[in-house]
Amino acid sequence: MFVHDAQPMRVIFGTGAVERVAEEVDRLGLRRVLVLATPRQGALAARVTAVLGDRAAGTYDGARMHVPAETVAAAEQALAATGADGCLAIGGGSTIGLAKALSLRHGVPSVVVPTTYAGSEMTPIWGLTEDGRKTTGRDPVVLPRSVVYDPELTHDLPAAVSGPSGLNAIAHAVEALYAPDGTPVVSALAERGVRDLATALPSVVADGSDADARSRALEGAWLCGACLGATTMGLHHKLCHALGGMLDLPHAETHAIVLPHVAAYNLPVAPEAEAVLRRALDTGDVPGALRGLARRVGVPDGLRALGVDHADLARVVDEVLAAPYRNPRTPTRDDLEELLEAAWRGGS
Incomplete structure (x- = not known):
């Protein structure tokens, strides 16, 4: 017996789909929405604002990684000042996470236009960072009402961002495969999503204008994100949340570096998950294939390459x-020290 909770998600996917954001805002009955972005995404924010016309109440472009409490406070002020009754987030996980924080605190619905392979747009999982600690939770109120995927918006995504972002999405599916609440539906989505990303990412990194590869990678990210949205997070996400929140590390790179090491730890006790990943990656060595893919797409070699001080690993x-998450294996201190040591060193 199993129970599968399908998230109430509306998806618009295709080249040029960004031109339909005004329709999605109208469909939700929203009058004026606050456009959310990062400081580097001014051109994207301006483009979507032009499409929205008088539905755009204003722009807040201060989104940051790990959703710091002070960033949320500033966005709340912008929300109040503009009188917006919803949000439109355009960007990656930082911007989507900010939209979720506003939904969590104020109940405002959001429309999301992802421009990376983060996958968080498919989940009811929120995260907030305060005083060096990242807190996460699940609440259906944070789930975007509409997600607009336009592969064309990812063509300018640098290779150095595309590769780690795609591995981050794969991590969502890998962890979902051995989650205690996994289902055959999740397994099917995970297999397709991992295969799509693993085959598309090398092409995306080699030629960012490859439209077919960009579309396949974005579709894979959608499916992998949906896997995480339907299941419980485990050791991989706990480690990455701790690393990111405490050390302010880049989100996607951290996930991409840690992924093969947690897979090597968990898959020996999760044979069904390993079988799915072997098919998706066309390999007999899943951790090795993940390490190889990471090298091919430019993931930094180990946590020390991100500037992590070895002394911080103990913290x-x-x-x-x-505060451990549920996991197929219950790690001891020695297990975690060995895993983080390997992730810090990198190589092989």
Whole structure:
């Protein structure tokens, strides 16, 4: 027996789909929405604002990684000042996470236009960082009402961002495959999503204008994100949340580096998950294939390449042990120290 909760999600997918954001805002009965972006996405924010016309109440372009509390406070002020009754987030996980925070605190619905392969637009999972600690939770109120995928918007995504972002999405599917609430539906989505991303990412990194590869990668990210949205997070996400929140590390790169090491730890006790991944990656060595893919798409070699001080690893272990997530194996301190040591060194 299994129970599968399908998220109430509306998806518009295709080249030029961004031109339909005004229709989605109208469909939700919203009058004026606050456009959310990062400081580097001014051109995208301006483009979507032009499409929205008088439905755009204003722009807040201060979204940051890990959704710091002070960023949320500033966005709340913008929301109040503009009188917006909803949000439109255009960008990656940082911007989508900010939209979720506003939905969580104020109940405002959101329309999301993803421009990376983060996958968080498919989940009811929120995260907030305060005083160096990232807190996460699940609440259906944060789930975007409409997600508009336009592969054309990803063509300018640099290779250095595309590769780690895609591995981040794959991590969502890998963890969903051995989650305690996984289902055959999740397994099917995960297999297709991982295969799409693993085949598309090398082409995307080699030629960012490859329209077919960009579309396949974005579709894979959608499917992998949906897997995470339907299941419980485990050790991989706990480690990455602790690393990111405590050390302010880049989100996608952290996930991409940690993924093969957690897979090597968990898959020996999750044979069904391993079988799915072997098919999706066309390999007999899943952790090895993930490491190889990471190298091919330019993921930094180890946590030390992100500037992590080796002495900080002990604090991360303490954080993970203090509030563990459910996982196929219950890690000991020695397990975590060994895993993080390998992820810090990189190589092989």
